[in-house]
Amino acid sequence: MILPTERLLELSYWQELNPHLSVNDHPTFSPPIAFPTHQLDEISDTIHHDGYLHQGPVFASKSIQALRLGIENLVQHGWPAAFIYVYDEVWDLFHQLDEFLSHFLGDNFGLLPHFWAWHIDTDSQGATSGWPPHVDYPGECAFFDDFLVSLSLWIPLTHATPENGCMNILPLSRQKDYDQPVTEPSDILLQDVRCLPAKAGSLLGWRQDLWHWSGRSSKYAKEPRISLSLEFQNRAFDPLCPPLFDLTEPPCVEKRIRMICGQFAKYDHMERVSPELEEAGRKIGITQP
Template sequence: MMTVQQAKNADFWRGLNPDLHIDGTSEGACATGASRGLDIAGTGGDGVGFGVESATKPNLMREDVDYSQLSDRFWDEGYFLLHDVLPVAVLGQLRAAIERLVAARLPVAMIYLYDEAWQVFAALRPLLSHFLGDKIALLPHFWAWYVDPAQQGRGWPPHRDYQGQSAIDDDMLISLSLWVPLSDAIPENGCMYVLPRSFERCYDFPVTKPQDVALQDARALPARPGAVMGWRQDVYHWGSRASRFATSPRISLSLEFQNAAFDPLGDPLLDLERPPCFHDRLTLIAGQFEKYRHMQDMDEDVLVWSKEILSS
């Protein structure tokens, strides 16, 4: 396991994944101090982002998305799945980086130290704006998965991302989760499942535990690299368990967003186009381990390490 001193050294991470970037360029450093998050007025002027603007920031998202059809399904069933909207080559870089993290026995959530992980979601602004409006806040809630078939790994158990109100009158969205596969995500290696809202509305009681879900109502959502999946944060969903006969792991990323016109659902709210600088990213990542330990097993060494980062 790495030391805290190594974790705080951006060059350690650049050396591990030299084809990725931190703070805009491979040489960039956080020169501006702690991030103050998002300027809710929409200017972004108080936010602290890349130390150096990346000259190679990709324009990733496919432009010919049928938002009308997408909205019809989203407001009826609570989720969407778009195929072939992100370039596989860019996602392949992130997959390779996560595989290096796994090989080095490092937590896969450390992928969020790199600019490219944030840029994938920033490139989805047209999609986010369609559902959340022009004032978009990035919530400090994110994770990455490497579901290992050899260990019969699993995704997160059935849950809702947010227990409060996620939309107003089924026509104004407050918050949204996005999920991006970096490898094939299929039933054999632990793809996502949802309980569509159109089914849940027919129940005589609110679903509060897995036993409440009629098995025939569970919907598998297989997806391949290039896809993006999104759901209202009140949608009941889960990641399944991988078969030991699966031929590849399920590798994926997720981030959460809100309409910044509403009261903050997390602290600090972040600027989509200006992600935190290196040291703030490290602190944010450390905070995820304690936050999500109830969702999956955490190595005790990682919890000790993350607490030391947060207290330093």
């Protein structure tokens, strides 16, 4: 399939692909989700002990279904799922976590210019999979396992199951028992791995120094695994990847497109795009907002 890369910066093109989604430079956002204090306390305890959070569905199913359809339309037309970040609704979804993120990263948290989306198709041959074991940032991401520097969030838009490639993680509590720091996937003891199935609209997240990866699809998968991720940082610390920007004021649509193209080179060791998109990414892509 030949992609119309000459239309990458045409806002009308993206609106045609997904007329049920919006494309605006200054979108109107939904109010933040209010998390009960006891739930935030439980999440804090989990992050402190194991380095990650794993919450059931927190978003309106209508929003999740709209974004799922958006990615399915993009993939059907040959585009990587990451182009969902052209649309306002994906930024609105993360904006709904404003109070949640403030609780863990401070009121003045910032958004890192790192994001991606996945469409892991059902596959009878088991040829499709998510990304292999890795950490999002190899440096210090928390002090005393409690004061977070940065946090990655991951939202499944379909049910993520062992059959379609759900997330797996090496809990912090297990990693602490190792005699030496884990520097390679082969250092991880398989019995320490924790599988994290999650329903559509759930909220998962982890310290950025935590080892994690997703599985391989199988013939038993009932639906594709479609998901989103964004990364955030406490502004009290120097930016891990400057400059940070405000989630309440996402980039204008053209800059979103250029940032998406900039992700291709950043993540080409994990997932390759088509040659024509690689070329377009080199021409117009930026890795910073």
